[in-house]
Amino acid sequence: xxxxxxxxxxxxxxxxxxxxxxxxxxxxxxxxxxxxxxxxxxxxxxxxxxxxxxxxxxxxxxxxxxxxxxxxxxxxxxxxxxxxxxxxxxxxxxxxxxxxxxxxxxxxxxxxxxxxxxxxxxxxxxxxxxxxxxxxxxxxxxxxxxxxxxxxxxxxxxxxxxxxxxxxxxxxxxxxxxxxxxxxxxxxxxxxxxxxxxxxxxxxxxxxxxxxxxxxxxxxxxxxxxxxxxxxxxxxxxxxxxxxxxxxxxxxxxxxxxxxxxxxxxxxxxxxxx
Amino acid sequence: xxxxxxxxxxxxxxxxxxxxxxxxxxxxxxxxxxxxxxxxxxxxxxxxxxxxxxxxxxxxxxxxxxxxxxxxxxxxxxxxxxxxxxxxxxxxxxxxxxxxxxxxxxxxxxxxxxxxxxxxxxxxxxxxxxxxxxxxxxxxxxxxxxxxxxxxxxxxxxxxxxxxxxxxxxxxxxxxxxxxxxxxxxxxxxxxxxxxxxxxxxxxxxxxxxxxxxxxxxxxxxxxxxxxxxxxxxxxxxxxxxxxxxxxxxxxxxxxxxxxxxxxxxxxxxxxxxxxxxxxxx
Numbered sequence: 018x019x020x021x022x023x024x025x026x027x028x029x030x031x032x033x034x035x036x037x038x039x040x041x042x043x044x045x046x047x048x049x050x051x052x053x054x055x056x057x058x059x060x061x062x063x064x065x066x067x068x069x070x071x072x073x074x075x076x077x078x079x080x081x082x083x084x085x086x087x088x089x090x091x092x093x094x095x096x097x098x099x100x101x102x103x104x105x106x107x108x109x110x111x112x113x114x115x116x117x118x119x120x121x122x123x124x125x126x127x128x129x130x131x132x133x134x135x136x137x138x139x140x141x142x143x144x145x146x147x148x149x150x151x152x153x154x155x156x157x158x159x160x161x162x163x164x165x166x167x168x169x170x171x172x173x174x175x176x177x178x179x180x181x182x183x184x185x186x187x188x189x190x191x192x193x194x195x196x197x198x199x200x201x202x203x204x205x206x207x208x209x210x211x212x213x214x215x216x217x218x219x220x221x222x223x224x225x226x227x228x229x230x231x232x233x234x235x236x237x238x239x240x241x242x243x244x245x246x247x248x249x250x251x252x253x254x255x256x257x258x259x260x261x262x263x264x265x266x267x268x269x270x271x272x273x274x275x276x277x278x279x280x281x282x283x284x285x286x287x288x289x290x291x
Numbered sequence: 292x293x294x295x296x297x298x299x300x301x302x303x304x305x306x307x308x309x310x311x312x313x314x315x316x317x318x319x320x321x322x323x324x325x326x327x328x329x330x331x332x333x334x335x336x337x338x339x340x341x342x343x344x345x346x347x348x349x350x351x352x353x354x355x356x357x358x359x360x361x362x363x364x365x366x367x368x369x370x371x372x373x374x375x376x377x378x379x380x381x382x383x384x385x386x387x388x389x390x391x392x393x394x395x396x397x398x399x400x401x402x403x404x405x406x407x408x409x410x411x412x413x414x415x416x417x418x419x420x421x422x423x424x425x426x427x428x429x430x431x432x433x434x435x436x437x438x439x440x441x442x443x444x445x446x447x448x449x450x451x452x453x454x455x456x457x458x459x460x461x462x463x464x465x466x467x468x469x470x471x472x473x474x475x476x477x478x479x480x481x482x483x484x485x486x487x488x489x490x491x492x493x494x495x496x497x498x499x500x501x502x503x504x505x506x507x508x509x510x511x512x513x514x515x516x517x518x519x520x521x522x523x524x525x526x527x528x529x530x531x532x533x534x535x536x537x538x539x540x541x542x543x544x545x546x547x548x549x550x551x552x553x554x555x556x557x558x559x560x561x562x563x564x565x566x567x568x569x570x571x572x573x
Contacts, residue, residue, distance in 0.1 A: 021361055291342070
């Protein structure tokens with residue numbers, strides 16, 4: 018590949034430098050996020066002991082919910098805190114002028130926000146959760162010790178055991194939510210490098226406006242579609258049709274949205290001015 | 292070589308640079324002078340590729356800086372006037388970022404830091420403004436770039452450091468380097484910068500070497516006030532006056548006095564040294 022477009026060695030160097038710089042900025046937040054499972058577990062248990070006289074803290078379900086919430090929140094915080102600086106002349110100019118190509122900077126940014134930090138966070142959080150459950154027998158099964166798998170399997174079996182709901186089983190495939198995960202973080206990464214200030218609020222605002230605009234288009238179309246089905250007498254097939262095609266439709270729509278967001282991030286990186 | 296051809300730039304409807312053309316040669320340390328808001332920093336950021344020209348073009352060795360190609364960025368370093376303190380040691384910063392410039396030398400960085408009396412093991416976010424500036428200046432020299440653009444590099448430096456900066460500039464920039472320094476502190480760099488570029492009202496009033504300036508203007512340091520001077524200023528022990536050099540007499544250029552003479556005699560100076568004169572020569 019052309020030296021000015023992509024050079025693997027230079028990309029490796031840039032990725033390491035980018036990660037080190039991000040880590041220098043992020044590590045305190047990372048530690049707090051990763052330890053928050055234990056902190057909240059101990060706090061709720063202590064309150065329970067003080068007020069109720071017995072130790073009772075978060076269940077595996079609660080700890081899992083917290084894990085998922087933080088797994089989404091940390092990359093958002095990183096996007097705004099670390100890469101949000103690109104819009105600031107003082108911090109952004111040196112980054113823009115580092116001799117590396119835009120594709121290299123783009124890939125490094127995505128790798129850090131979407132892969133390295135979430136994976137590192139998961140390993141540390143789940144490791145601490147495992148340790149917690151070793152120390153406190155009342156904690157239940159650790160999330161990474163098969164607990165989350167059992168939770169999902171139980172939920173899936175319960176739902177899909179209902180007559181006519183077998184096809185809903187497909188909704189509990191965890192891989193289905195990987196693109197949703199990216200689709201939640203990418204708008205904030207784009208907002209971080211697009212808006213000069215009020216990055217989080219403005220991104221949420223834009224998401225709301227876009228959501229309303231899409232609803233305004235999609236809802237009339239859906240109603241028209243269902244009307245057509247009702248008038249043609251095939252309305253009874255609708256739930257089956259939707260559930261059978263949900264995975265495909267969801268994947269296609271998420272992929273399109275994610276590619277649009279990636280395109281926006283690349284374009285912004287390529288044209289940012291100071 | 293840097294070719295600037297009919298370059299224009301504006302912020303919204305406010306024009307800053309209009310139809311500017313000039314060439315910046317290798318092996319020179321250009322002093323970019325001008326009043327507040329005339330576009331010095333804008334010109335430097337355009338040269339560095341941080342902004343896109345709205346008209347005309349800039350070519351750095353045949354490449355457009357705004358394309359920000361690695362092969363172009365490797366050849367240059369831009370030192371802005373205000374700097375960000377990264378949460379890491381100065382030495383780590385240099386090690387992390389220096390590897391992107393082919394000619395980067397950690398030895399030069401550490402030597403320059405020692406010369407500036409700043410500990411390279413100090414965290415950047417615990418440095419004073421002056422120390423941080425010295426750190427970035429040291430890094431700029433250590434990159435060994437062909438093109439070095441510096442915006443007010445002596446701002447925030449203490450008196451010994453200003454002298455150190457001049458020494459370092461001469462020591463660490465190669466003979467092939469083109470250095471462009473924007474400054475209001477002309478006395479800090481008086482014996483270093485040559486040629487001089489003076490921007491004013493979106494235009495280049497002067498782009499001339501000190502020898503050219505000296506051949507056209509005479510700088511009188513006597514006590515007698517001369518009636519035909521273009522500019523005169525009382526200084527302790529006498530006065531300094533700038534006059535047309537009709538008989539080719541030699542004198543030492545005082546850049547600050549020359550700048551003031553230019554500002555109050557724009558058309559005359561431009562016709563003698565500016566773009567019009569260059570066009571005539573060509």
